[in-house]
Amino acid sequence: MSSSKTFKTFLMAVGIFLTGHSFAADSDANADANDIAIHGYxxxxxxxxxxPTQGSTKFTATYKNTIYQFASSDNRNKFRANPEKYAPQFGxxxxxxxxxxxxxxVDPTAWRIVEGKLYLNLNKQVQDKWVSDISGNLKTAYEIWPSIKDKPAASL
Structure with a gap:
């Protein structure tokens, strides 16, 4: 068997293994140990x-097994009505x-809304690099995301 076929077989086996296990938060979601997204923002x-506005434990909603916190019940209700609109991209x-x-x-203060979608960055320096070619970086990220979204961060 060629090394390429062996690798594909391995990837399929890993995929089957991962789908048979459940995680507190979806594997593509960036959340803390308590499943809180965006550091509670x-x-x-x-x-x-x-x-960026800090959320409260008084106003929460769950989306893709991740807990989002909000500054008000109004914001929580907006999110519940349309989580795809408000959830950050790339989990x-x-x-x-x-x-x-x-x-x-991410650093919740390093953010940008592009074409109605929320994008976060590791920090402001990384954001400066990302902003230097938003369209190119987004094109690359959207091409890569399907292949890494279900992989644990530590494996990349």
Missing amino acids: DTVAYFTESK GHCAMGVALNKKLD
Whole structure:
């Protein structure tokens, strides 16, 4: 058997193994040990307030087995009505990291909305690099994401 076929067989076996196990949060979601997304920041506030805003444990919603916190019940209700609109892209992982075939954590203050989608970055320096070619980096990230979204970050 060729090494290419062996590798494909291995990947299929790993895929079957992973699908047979459940995780607290979806494997593509960036969440802490308590399944809290975006370090507890309100994902709706990026759109409505145009700034990062800390959420509260009083106002939460679950999406893809990840817990989002909100600054108000109004923001929570907006999220519940349309989570795809407000949830960060790439499961909340750093957009530049995904373009580099990595799943990296984020700094909730390093953010940008592009064409109605929320993107987060590891930090402001990484965001500066990402912003230097948003369209190119997004194109690359969207090409890479399907191949890494179900892989644990530590394996990349």
